[in-house]
Amino acid sequence: MNATLKITRIGNSAxxxxxxxxLAHLNAEVGETLSVVVTPRGIELSLAEPDFEAQMAAAREVMARRKRALRELAK
Known part of the structure; x- marks a missing residue:
């Protein structure tokens, strides 16, 4: 599939x-959230994982608690 999309103004954004x-190719519907990832070839769109934010919050908590250990491992 090859599509050309026009950028439009939406308030102070675009x-x-x-x-x-x-949308059908993404298996997405209006109102769902998309994940945007920058790749060497451009930008990749995909459906956002529903529990991604919860996973990231848990990871940030572990990283905060184990900051010294992670710093040592990074050497």
Whole structure:
């Protein structure tokens, strides 16, 4: 699939409208959250994992508690 998208102004921000074919390819629906990842080839869009933020919060807590150990391991 090859699609050209136009950037439009949305308030003080900008956005693109995803055609229904792109949403179908992503297996996404209106109102769902997408994850954006920068890759060497460009930007990758995918459905966001529902528990990603909870996982990141747990990881940040462990990193904060084990800061010295992680610093030693990084040497």
């Amino acid at each position: 956005g693109v409208i995803l055609p229904k074919e792109v």
